[in-house]
Amino acid sequence: MVTVKDRVRFVETDMMGVVHHANYLRWFEMGRVEYMRQAGVYLLDLMAAGIVFPITDVSCNYRASARFDDCLLIETAMAELSKVKMVFTYRVVREADGVLLATGRTQNAFTDGAGKIVRLPAEYYDRLQQMFTREEPR
């Protein structure tokens, strides 16, 4: 599991006085990018190699509202990995009191620039696989 920390920005709130729900997808993305970075897989390298990684599915369950200035912990774990897709799960926790605010799940495919599914080259797949294997089950 990889944890990134972020503080809620004013722009992320809405007129209900809490964080707008779409921002959680931004936090999931931050977590996913950091997970891959820690595995040694850099998105810019993938793109330079002609591989993109569109999201094919996303879901989020919201349990409590994040508020302006809250410090959040975004916990990211890999749930599935193959050469054509990867699935991550997420937990967003308020740091001050440990309250679980949201859980989520995303699936990425690997495609070429034209949207055709490609198989992730071994150099990237192996690094993600090693990271995945080291994960504690959550």
Added chain:
Amino acid sequence: MVTVKDRVRFVETDMMGVVHHANYLRWFEMGRVEYMRQAGVYLLDLMAAGIVFPITDVSCNYRASARFDDCLLIETAMAELSKVKMVFTYRVVREADGVLLATGRTQNAFTDGAGKIVRLPAEYYDRLQQMFTREEPR
């Protein structure tokens, strides 16, 4: 079913050259607001009455990428309604060729400003219920 139309903005794209996946939640919101408007339920009235409507669940399945300047049709239908929650489903279709780009589902709860679940007053519930009843099954 209520359809709203929107054109993809430049800011909604990302460096993969397509629309960033988080924007679909913004489109779902546009669709949901318009559905409720057509039922005669205005979010500003709800808020003035002390009722807010946080999203508790969202999911989206992405099938093809929206691109800059595409005209999109966002089709919104109600799937469930009770006095404590409402569920909508969505289809995002590219107008030019009718390709289905994404489907989604959201659930809202009705709460007071402190986040406590409340029952939607009859004046709002009845209007939504009538609109829901008139819906053709999709």
Added chain:
Amino acid sequence: MVTVKDRVRFVETDMMGVVHHANYLRWFEMGRVEYMRQAGVYLLDLMAAGIVFPITDVSCNYRASARFDDCLLIETAMAELSKVKMVFTYRVVREADGVLLATGRTQNAFTDGAGKIVRLPAEYYDRLQQMFTREEPR
């Protein structure tokens, strides 16, 4: 002058209960894209020709707050045009009562993909120039 209309979305509000100021830059972009479209210059064509058009300067003066569900008129006029840059000015007006909410100004440069300034080819420049010439001074 080119006018586009847009309705304020819930996601565009912040916890002050009004539209977050960063959204005006999104509206300016909508206006600018539409102005160029009406001149017969399509951003996708420019990009296919290897020309990008980064913003080099932006300013906005906010006079009154846009609120959720307001219908807005975004009025865009060209203020300067050369082969290396273009300047637009904007007015954002609330449709219901004609109140001027904001004025703004942006400058774009024309560059290649590496960020080097390029001269806009005549086929695009001439169309913008004709549109500019037809403009009434504001």
Added chain:
Amino acid sequence: MVTVKDRVRFVETDMMGVVHHANYLRWFEMGRVEYMRQAGVYLLDLMAAGIVFPITDVSCNYRASARFDDCLLIETAMAELSKVKMVFTYRVVREADGVLLATGRTQNAFTDGAGKIVRLPAEYYDRLQQMFTREEPR
């Protein structure tokens, strides 16, 4: 001067392959909030006291493009302070090579919830004034 650090997110890029210009306003806001925090002025306290702080003017000059995954330093300094407004200036610098990417300026007014200008109470003004006085001229 107060410096905050942020890393460019994927969602902040656009199809030109660089950060969309509207995101700099989000970074300015982060810098401004942190400056005030270090002065001991918390936006949530201001709002609880019925004071809001709408942006009345913003400008940004873009010199070089931020790219995905860049670590940025957002440097915020106060430029003017009175009981009815505050002006901040910003510099956004890429950490890796010290290149100045953008400079900006914002002005906030202090108002009540209805948009009427109010004078900032001494308890907040004095803290900002002390922080401002300690600033080195830039």
